[in-house]
Amino acid sequence: MCRGVISNNRISRISAERLSSLVALETLDLSNNNIMEVRAGAFPPLPLKNLLMNNNRISTLEHGCFSNLSGSLLVLKLNKNRLSSIPPKIFPLPHLQHLELSRNRVRRIEGLTFHGLHGLRSLKIQRNGITRLMDGAFWGLNNMEVLQLEYNNLTEVSKGWLYGLLTLQQLHLSHNAISRIKPDAWEFCQKLAELDLSWNQLSRLEEGSFVGLSVLEQLHIGNNRISFIADGAFRGLANLQALDLKYNEISWTIEDMNGPFSALDNLRKLFLQGNRIRSVTRKSFTGLDMLEQLDLSNNAIMSVQANAFSQMKKLAELHLNTSSLLCDCQLKWFSPWVAEHAFLPLVNASCAHPHLLKGKSVFAVAQEEFVCDDFPKPQITVQPETQSAIKGTNVTFVCSAASSSDSPMTFAWKKDNEILNDAEIHNQAHLRSQVSEVTEYTTTLQLRHVEFSSEGRYQCVISNHFGSSYSTKAKLTVHSKQYIYIKYMCMCINIYVYFFLC
Template sequence: HHNRIRSIEASQLKPYVALETLDLSFNDITEIRNGCFPQGLHIKELYLGSNRISTLEPGAFDSLSRSLLTLRLSKNRITQLPVKAFRLPRLTQLELNRNRIRLIEGLTFQGLDSLEVLKLQRNNISKLTDGAFWGLAKMQVLHLDYNSLTEVNSGSLYGLSSLHQLHLSNNSISRINPDGWSFCQKLHELILSYNNLTRLDEGSLADLGGLHVLRLSHNSINHIAEGAFKGLKNLRVLELDHNDISGTIEDTNGAFTGLENLSKLTLFGNKIKSVAKKAFSGLEALEHLNLGDNAIRSIQADAFAKMKSLRQLHINSDSFLCDCQLKWLPPWLMEKELQSFVVATCAHPESLKSKSIFAVLPESFVCDDFPKPQIIIQPETTVAVLGKDIRFTCSAASSSSSPMMFAWKKDNEVLHNAEIENFAHVRAKDGEVMEYTTILHLRHVTFAHEGRYQCIITNHFGSTYSNKARLTVNVLPSFIKTPHDITSRTGTTARLECAAEGHPPPQIAWQKDGGTDFPAARERRMHVMPDDDVFFITDVKIEDMGVYSCTAQNSAGSVLANATLTVLETPSLIHPLEDHVVSVGETVALQCKATGSPPPRITWLKGDQPLIVTERHHFTSGNQLLVVRNVVLEDAGKYTCEMSNTLGTERAHSHVSILQSLGCRKDRTTVGIITIAVVCSIVLTSLVWVCIIYQTRKKSEEYSVTN
């Protein structure tokens, strides 16, 4: 090297058939063309770094495919890599760092079946197309640090089934794609330091079950969701130094759930002011915890109690609030022999200022005041109707005159542009205590407002977090299908439809005539089809007629729609008509009791002709009863009851017979009586004669015996 060589000539290399290492770095070579390396060479290591190479012709290294193991092309001027530029099946290391590559196309590295290490750091790569690393099934280390990547997706990592280390530090990655790691199941170490990450969402790394080391330092992470590390059961080292983390540690939210084997956690240089009791729940195996360079003011009792294996605890803060709530910490640190890594001095009360917490007597840790805010009114869970205005209220008290700051979070994220109303007043009973109230206004709420709201009240002594109040937005039910009035014949099927929308989805309920007694239900003729929004009554009967009400109800309210079911039935007799025999001058009543829907109209005929009504003819309401008084012989004959409604007409008949006079009727009765009397006399006379004959014969027999 350092010979200002401008080109590679095959003729000059041809004699060196036994050459294994060729170092041409630090020269002025500008291109690698086909034929530069003659056939027959056995070069294993080729160093071409620190040249001026800008052109790589496809197939330029093909003649070295049987021998080449290492190829260094770093510190050149390469801007583009041709697809399938490297057909080197034995190559294990390829260095392309410090070039000017902007884009990695799909299949660029196909043909590098044995490649284990690929260095692409310090280029200007902004995009990895799908299949960019396809064919690198044996690659273990990939360097992509110091580039301009904004995201990593699964398509670009497709094929890296053996990848062990992935270096992505010093890029512009702002979001971790949960689907980005599905093809890196064997990844052992992931480095994402010095990026633009602001949050870790739930399950964003869940596919990396084999990960041991995760480096996320020097980002802007301020939000770690519950379950963000779910699935990382084998993680041993987690670096979160130099971020904007505060609430994750100050307000318990289960951020570290799933890290049961984590041994080292570093949170150096964040914005942590207090440590909640359950901030590190789930980290029972932790051995090393670094909380240095945080202005920690308070640590809740037993915050580290479940870390049975803790050997190093780094704390460096001169801001401690040395009150009764911190009394537990010095003896616990000394008992666990962790004090050597802790530099902690008091900032309050004034009498203990600048003293080490280990130099403060136990009886000096007292709670004479409460400078750190204390929540006295919590925001309340609320159910709101879509479009309405709602508000959350939160109040705190403090004995300090330190300026107070207010913030609201929704689902653990700060609301920067929220409409907030803040005010303060002196507590009446003790003038030294101030009460502070913050009100969050939400106008014309939509579904986007749903979530968990929390207030944070902060002063110089720390932040206090309220409970999380849930906002649920509901929509009043509204009908998309309403039942309509229907008319059905008996024996057919009646169908009513009713459907409604709302949030939550409303429940549909039916009533008949304001109640829940359905004749059709008792007889198993009623069917409700919830998926089809249909209400059926089969084999319709008269008793099914009525007003049916459909009610749609959810937690926001209810709406009601009515429909009338009218049942039609052809006319029919309830009791058959009877024939009658009457005498002249008597009264006869003919009853035609009919049913039907609509109620039938009854007309009387005599001898198939309309009945001629006289003053002797009387009808009850509806013509169901015909009464004829003082009948005459002309009233005899066939009477017809004609029942009619919209469905048809039915007829029934009755025959009326008229006897001429009441006297004739009595003579016949007398004759009958005389006849019966004569018959009875004859019978009695015969019985008398039988008795006389019997007695006579008996006496004759007795006389004969005596003689």
């Protein structure tokens, strides 16, 4: 193989005349020079397979600049230049397999930009500041397997710019500004095996966020702002083996939802570090029968219900570190279970309550020291009730909880699993009796002039330093006045018919 290295010089122009004699040249390295443009016909007909032009000053690519290399070129690297745009159909290179355009100044990629690259397998366009990918931006890349778009300024994922990527296996979109995944976004890339959306601005995972990714094996969505995961958000990901959700805000999903990961039948690894999780319940990991590795580190976990991990028969690694445990009688099971499964080297856990055990490793607490003579974490005592209402009337939901702690209490109401930020809420507290150390807290949600849009399931969340308690979900149904009138008339008719027949 003939290799020409002309890098690290001060070359400012590509001379076809000087290159024409290199008839056996397969690799040409022009990196680290002062080349500012690549003109049409810059390269003579050569059997070049690899062309490297990284770290130059290239700002212009003329049509026809690579035409004489169309029969042989396999690798083209134009990283760290000054390209601000990529002219459509500038690459008539049907055999090219790898194209790199990272660290340029491209802000927008038009449709058909890469048309003609029928053999391309990987494309790298990181660190360009790209804000827009137009519909059909990658159309024609019929053999594309890897697309790397990290460190840009993309704000959404849509099927328009993914059109044509039928063979794509890896899509890297980390370190962008993506806040939205449009419905049916993945319609044209259903062979995707790895998707990286970490370090973006996603706040919600909707029911259709990943529809169509039936062969996906790895999903990275850590370091976002996710606080809401809809029921069924992971439905259809039957082949997913690794899910990275670290450093989001999904504590309520883990603490309250009924099996949020239940659709992930083949999941092997789940990463949930740094999600402000305070409680792990029996239903948190329902359905994860095949899980082998679970990372719950960097969460201030206060309680872990018995049997929270019992269905995970293949669990080989459990990472957990917390100094916030409520070491009462409900935690008796934890130390023996950790020891039995040989997780001791991976678990660092100490007590925060009661005061006598504060700071003590949970594995050094004797079984008789786990007592339940108080309950600092709120316990729901009055559940909100399901109701029906006439459109335009007022509705009140009431919820109460008791706690033996004087820790400040916070109250929130949710509708269909989402926080009601602007709701009319009234809170009060009172001692159960003069001699009691238990305080009962009541929160009232007032809905005025309800509409049909007010229908849904309402739930209260009462929290203090020791954790959160979630009420049952009360359903509100709103009827029109005509409905009530018709229902009343039907009842009267039924009564009349009954007495007439009797």
